[in-house]
Amino acid sequence: xxxxxxxxxxxxxxSDSGGGAGIQADLKAFARCGVHGMTAITAITAQNTVGVAAxxxxxxxxxxxxxxxxxxxxGVDAVKIGMLGTxxxxxxxxxxxxxxxxxxxxxxxxxxxxxxxxLLDEGAEAALRExxxxxxxxxxxxxxxxxxxxRPDALGEGGSDAETLAQRVHALGPDVVVVxxxxxxxxxxxxxxxxxxxxxxxxxxxxxxxxxxxxxxxxALAASLALGLSPLEAARRAKEVAAEAVxxxxxxxxxxxxxxxxxxxxxx
Numbered sequence: 001x002x003x004x005x006x007x008x009x010x011x012x013x014x015s016d017s018g019g020g021a022g023i024q025a026d027l028k029a030f031a032r033c034g035v036h037g038m039t040a041i042t043a044i045t046a047q048n049t050v051g052v053a054a055x056x057x058x059x060x061x062x063x064x065x066x067x068x069x070x071x072x073x074x075g076v077d078a079v080k081i082g083m084l085g086t087x088x089x090x091x092x093x094x095x096x097x098x099x100x101x102x103x104x105x106x107x108x109x110x111x112x113x114x115x116x117x118x119l120l121d122e123g124a125e126a127a128l129r130e131x132x133x134x135x136x137x138x139x140x141x142x143x144x145x146x147x148x149x150x151r152p153d154a155l156g157e158g159g160s161d162a163e164t165l166a167q168r169v170h171a172l173g174p175d176v177v178v179v180x181x182x183x184x185x186x187x188x189x190x191x192x193x194x195x196x197x198x199x200x201x202x203x204x205x206x207x208x209x210x211x212x213x214x215x216x217x218x219x220a221l222a223a224s225l226a227l228g229l230s231p232l233e234a235a236r237r238a239k240e241v242a243a244e245a246v247x248x249x250x251x252x253x254x255x256x257x258x259x260x261x262x263x264x265x266x267x268x
Contacts, residue, residue, distance in 0.1 A: 005075075006034075006035060006036045007034075007035040007077045007078070007223065007226035007227055008035070008036050008038065008070075008074055008075050008076055008077045009030045009036065009038065009076075009077065009078050009079075009080065009219070009222055009223055009226055010037075010038045010040060010067065010070060010071075010076045010078070010079045010100065010103075011023050011026035011027065011030070011037060011038070011040070011079075011081075011082065012039075012040045012042060012063070012067065012079060012081045012082070012093055012096065013026060013039070013041070013042060013080070013081065013083050013108075013110075013215070014041065014042050014044070014055075014082060014083035014084075014085065014110075014119070015041050015043070015044050016047050016212075017044075017045060017046055017047050017048070018047050018048040018049055018254070018259070019259065020049065020211040020212045020257075020258075020259030020260070021047075021211060021214075021215045021259070022045070022082060022083060022212075023039045023041060023082075024212075025212035025216050025219065025259070026039070026080055026215055026216075026219040027039065028216075028262050028263070029215070029216045029220050029241065029245075029262055030219055030223055031262075032220070032245075032262040032263065033220055033224065033227070033241065034223075034227070035077075035223045035226055035227065038070045038076075039066070040063055040066035040067045040070070040096065042057070042058055042063055042082075042083060042084055042085060042089050042093070043055055043056060043057045043083060043084075043085050043089070044056045044058070045083075048256070049211065049253060049254030049255060049256030049257055049258065049259075050254065050255055050256035052119070055085065055119070057085050057086055057088070060088050060089065060091065060092035061092070063089065063093065063096060064095055064096045064099075067096035067097075067099050067100065068096070068099050071100050076100040076101070076103045077103055077226040078103050078104045078105075078106070078222045078225050079100055079103055079106065079222065080106045080108065080218050080219050080221075080222040081093060081105065081107045081108065081132070081136075082110050082215055082218070083110040083119050083120075084120060084124065084128065084132075085119060085120060085121065085124070086121050087121065087123055087124040087127045089124075090124055090127040090128055090131055090132055091127065091131065093132065094132060097135055103226075104137040104138070104222070104225045104226070105135055105136050105137050105138075106136070106138045106139075106140065106218050106219075106221050106225070107132060107133070107135075107136040107139045107140070107174070107218075108139075108140050108141075108214055108215065108217075108218035109128060109139060109140075110145075110214070111125075111144070111148060112145075125148060125149075128149075129149055129172055130172075133169070133173045133174050134172070134173030134174070135173075136173070136174040136175070137174070137175050137176065137225065137231070138174065138175065138176040138177070138178060138221060138222075138225075138231055138234075139174040139176070139177050139178070140177075140178045140180055140214070140218045140221065141165075141169060141177070141179060141180070142180045142214065143162060143165070143179065146162070146165035146166070146168075146169055146179050147160070147165060149168075149169050150168035150172075151168075162179045162181070162188075162190040163190055163192070163197050165179055165190075166178075166179045166190045166191070166192035166197065167192055170192050170193075175193065175194075175231070176191065176193045176231045176235075177191075177192045177193075178190070178192075178200075178221070178235050178238075180214065180217060181202060187201070187202040187203065187204045187243075188200060188202060189202065189235065189239055191231075191232060191235050198232060200235055200236055202239050202243050203243060203247075205247040205249075207251075208248070208249040208260075209246065209251050209257065209258030209260060210246050210249060210260060211249075211257040211258060211259045211260065212245075212259050212260045213242050213245065213246050213260050216241065216242045216245050216260050216262060217238045217239070217241070217242035218238070220237065220238040220242060221234045221235060221237075221238035222234075224237045224238060241262065242260070244262070245260035245261055245262045246260050248260075248262075248263075248265075248266065250265065250266065
């Protein structure tokens with residue numbers, strides 16, 4: 001008897017040359033969750049633990065071609081979307097999603113890097129909000145990103161509480177919103193699917209390393225959906241995977257923020 005095919009996960013995101021975030025983090029999280037990872041690269045960054053030195057967007061037709069290549073031959077069971085950068089890239093991804101059928105889509109609205117570099121053009125925020133959010137099964141903003149999505153002039157400002165932000169972002173069209181807790185003292189994630197708010201508590205690891213934690217969280221959530229979990233179960237599982245990766249994060253790599261570690265390479 002032939003074995004069931006392994007779930008096939010597609011990351012549509014940017015490349016982090018330092019290996020801490022972007023498609024590099026996504027592929028590691030996919031492997032950690034036991035699924036096969038594929039990529040459609042949206043941008044190449046010159047990046048390390050200290051900051052982002054350069055960003056080179058990939059042409060729109062090449063982004064669509066990458067998705068078509070894997071969708072036609074291998075198939076796609078779920079999609080994780082990360083760094084997009086420009087309005088042209090967003091429009092390419094909207095077109096590319098038509099190639100993956102009804103695969104669930106997890107959108108991590110990457111706007112600013114861990115080091116503070118802007119990774120989404122200001123002019124592209126409206127396209128992200130209006131064109132991609134309605135196509136998302138789950139969107140996973142942190143507090144600054146949720147503020148920017150809910151209130152266009154508020155990127156990086158304090159804004160509303162997580163519960164209110166989750167409801168405001170949900171009104172923009174995604175099926176589910178998970179406002180992640182990594183950018184506030186309370187690490188609780190806030191889950192909202194239109195019927196009620198659910199708190200997903202977590203632990204803070206002040207001695208851990210967090211670069212790539214958002215990528216890891218959204219990738220683990222997408223993988224969990226492909227493995228058959230409900231969105232709430234997937235959000236809880238993603239919280240666990242990301243927290244463990246921060247706890248085991250690699251310290252001492254470079255002069256800046258160390259990357260998360262989903263494999264526990266330094267344990268024991």
